[in-house]
Amino acid sequence: MGFGWWFFTCGDKVLVIPQGQGLPFGEVQELPFPALDFDTAEEFAEYQGEPCRRMELAEPIDMGIGEWLTLRESMFRLEPGLFDLVGRAQQIELFLNTHRFCGRCAEPMQRVDWELAVACPECGFRAYPRISPSIIVLVTKGDEVLLASHRRHKHGFYTAVAGFVEAGETLENAVVREVEEETGIRCHKLRYWKSQPWAFPHSLMAAYFAEYQEGDIEADRRELLDARWFKRDKLPDLPPHGTIARAMIERWREGK
Ligand SMILES: [Zn+2]
Structure with a gap:
């Protein structure tokens, strides 16, 4: 599992590497990553015909390569297309982290599987990323x-x-x-x-x-x-x- 571009994020930080176009690319087994639960990675976009996978970490741990930069710092290190996708990954995470409960009835929200949204199983209220x-x-x-x-x-x-x-x-x-x-x-x-x-x-x-x-x-x-x-x-x-x-x-x- 896991070929493509890797978007590791932690709060407003992203893992940027000095090689290539600035983000880790390849098969997860071939990259010097620590043992993490890569099943939690989620494909969220495509870039240059390859899948983009985002994975949110609780701590900015040593990933074996690269360094953790803020989104703003990453702007000067990534090509514009990848920078936009880092922004997208961070917005998806912000959305999921701030919509864990229903704003109407306070039940835990569930992911909708066919679009980027969360829905309340109790009252049906649906929320989308805020723009x-x-x-x-x-x-x-x-x-x-x-x-x-x-x-x-x-x-x-x-x-x-x-x-x-x-x-x-x-x-x-x-x-x-x-x-x-x-x-x-x-x-x-x-x-x-x-x-x-x-x-x-x-x-x-x-x-x-x-x-x-x-x-x-x-x-x-x-x-x-x-x-x-x-x-x-x-x-x-x-x-x-x-x-x-x-x-x-x-x-x-x-x-x-
Ligand atoms: Zn509700």
Whole structure:
């Protein structure tokens, strides 16, 4: 049992190896793993035509190879397709670990075998993995771009405005509201670009470009250290490659 890609996880950590594409690949007997109960591994996806198996460990034990990295650290070591699947594995585990009992009647939940869900044998209530829509928006004004520096980012870079969609709101409402709340700027002419699953812990980000409409910058000091307009040829420290924010800024910088 057990040929394929191995996704060993432990809380927000994943086992990453220096060889190959960054995750253990092969037959379980041929890899230097300790004796574990590999029957608890679950196939959850395919990558490059091979099965992906996830196995959650209670402790980050020595697996004989590689090291345990957080999901965010793994972003810089894995190719994008594998990184997305690590995010998926961690979201499945978060879902299962936080839906052990029925939210309606408190009975233990059971796995549904034909879809990713849990169901209550007592009252029939069914739960699915939670996905939280959020938006990220790059506001431009001619040759300038609106970027903000967040209190929660340790490294002090400037990035696009982002936030969660509230109940009952459209994505477009959320874009306009977040920009106005965080920076005091009113934006319009929204253009949807693309979306990205972002497993921190379970958001789905919709990326928009927008244009300045009116207002002066007034940064929300509870969330931001600073917000300002930057010229295309004088950009500050930017978020790392691999993030959708960086991809948006690069796209704008290249004039697309
Ligand atoms: Zn129930």
